Amino acid sequence: MKFKIHKNDTASKARAGIIKTEHGNIQTPIFMPVGTVGSVKGIHQHELADDIKAQIILGNTYHLYLRPGREVLQEAGGLHKFMNWQRPILTDSGGYQVFSLAERRKITEEGVKFNSHINGSKHLFTPENVVETERIIGADIIMALDECTPYPADYQYAKNSMELTHRWLKRGVEHFRKTKPLYGYEQAYFPIVQGSTYTDLRIQSAEFIAEQNCEGNAIGGLSVGEPTEVMYEMLEKVNAILPSDKPRYLMGVGTPENILEGIALGTDMFDCVMPTRNGRHGLLFTRQGTINIKNKKWEKDFSPIDPDGSSLVDSQYSKAYLRHLIKSDERLGAQIAGIHNLSFYLNLVKEAREHIMQGDFLNWKNKMVKQLSTRL
């Protein structure tokens, strides 16, 4: 993996760059659609590539480990081949889902024991075996096992949790460096900053993570319930420490506004289930603000879903039709909303990049953040 910065914004910390992987290039800043179990919910791979123009997608190690499992993935030759997706993939470590989804989890120094949320079967994730699972999945970028500190956490819990994440990281880095990729292309290993909402812990964590000299770095444990301003404050502190010549990835964030602010603070990569999850419930993101398509006001609005949108669905279907589908719980409604929202997110980061390149990002960002927070 190679990362190159094309332009640093002078009025903000934003930067435009490129990540080169053996599965293709990623223009940063970038948003990564979430393909939980090897599928971005309700969306075909060719729609992701050709219509939404996703440059990289995310897979969840926890889900893929449980289904279809390591054996099937390895025999398939990795996730790219299994799901027929030729562009880059990033996998999380599974830690987040173990803490949010799995049952009877127990954290020890060794790792985390848990019972599957599907059938209750018992499993253990360690910093080492997660690297192995991610080798089998074969993502281009793989994440270290961390404890995503819940919010709120008292100082002592947050400190202990961060220190455990750091000890796990040392083991993970070591295991990563002594193992090899399985399918003939390189994988990059990203560590994760924790430290909850405590500035000194975040700084300490960012310094520790930076020292590991990995190919990129991530910020975890944000957007987990803390006020948005606190998230931005932590992000600012952390980004000031994480090396500027490596990509910075803010995990699990967020709204279009969050992403623009994150870019302004020097972040390069984002992922979130919001575009598809909120889409299923009828929430559409547009340049003019958010639409709750279930509202009565759209019942007889036969205009296109989004005249500013570039995806096929934006011009093919009307607001009234989409409202009808979502209200009737028809599958096609979720599909349309998901494509629209993902396409919107991808266009948003693309436009952000263009404004960074032409030097007027900050003004544009401030205008957009205001517009995006409108409720239509």
Added chain:
Amino acid sequence: MKFKIHKNDTASKARAGIIKTEHGNIQTPIFMPVGTVGSVKGIHQHELADDIKAQIILGNTYHLYLRPGREVLQEAGGLHKFMNWQRPILTDSGGYQVFSLAERRKITEEGVKFNSHINGSKHLFTPENVVETERIIGADIIMALDECTPYPADYQYAKNSMELTHRWLKRGVEHFRKTKPLYGYEQAYFPIVQGSTYTDLRIQSAEFIAEQNCEGNAIGGLSVGEPTEVMYEMLEKVNAILPSDKPRYLMGVGTPENILEGIALGTDMFDCVMPTRNGRHGLLFTRQGTINIKNKKWEKDFSPIDPDGSSLVDSQYSKAYLRHLIKSDERLGAQIAGIHNLSFYLNLVKEAREHIMQGDFLNWKNKMVKQLSTRL
């Protein structure tokens, strides 16, 4: 609507023809995907048109009447515009759903009263107001209100039910003839033969229906639980009476084998939810037979879903991947299976037509029926 027969098979009753509507031509025999509430479940309109190559789809009057309702459909300018589907549409009368889905239904001479299955609201369908609803929906072919006689029915019930359907038909035809289409293109009105599994009733009903001199005729109340051989027997008797210069539509049928046998008995049009519904549960139809993709044997089968298939999904995704999606209850699984199965059905009737045209339909049909009933 115009119907023209291009070729009558000499070894069977099969015929190849064309139905011309103002929304385009339909090559018969044809299978019509079911677009219940204005959407074929999980499938985009452009996929239906370009990949599945559907020539006509079906809409359910009961569902569309309840949601989005007549007012929205009328303001949209009809269902074609509302859902953005330019090719022909056929609507059933809603009778079938009133009898299978709605609550507290009560049949009177006037029509059928029922409570919505969605919110319990009270409604009345009459032969006349169903014509009006179908005028508003604006389908190219619209069906008369009938009572779909349940199976088994004793002789007296079946006779009374058929006679009610006939009296309703007289009123429906009269109302259809004195009303006009709303959107500037013609609509055709099809009556429905009933009579349960009683040969004399079926003959009596077919004669009555033929006398109405409508533009096409349908056979209802079959494939509702009776043995397949009884269905074929009734169909044979009825088709011998329904005029040969008008399309014959066998409602709600069926498996690929049923459709081929129906074609051999002189039927031109078919619809069924089986391709999408069974697809959602992992059942795939192929030329070699049916696949239950959930079976363990497909777990590591990384070959394409169907090497004989012509749809995009057939070559893009593997059996192992589809199995994983269906087992994980991922939406994309149902989407892929639905596209595959519908594309298979459309290819099957297309191929049947080619064999009718080249004069070797019966041999081909007999070979295919055997093959199709294999379980892979």
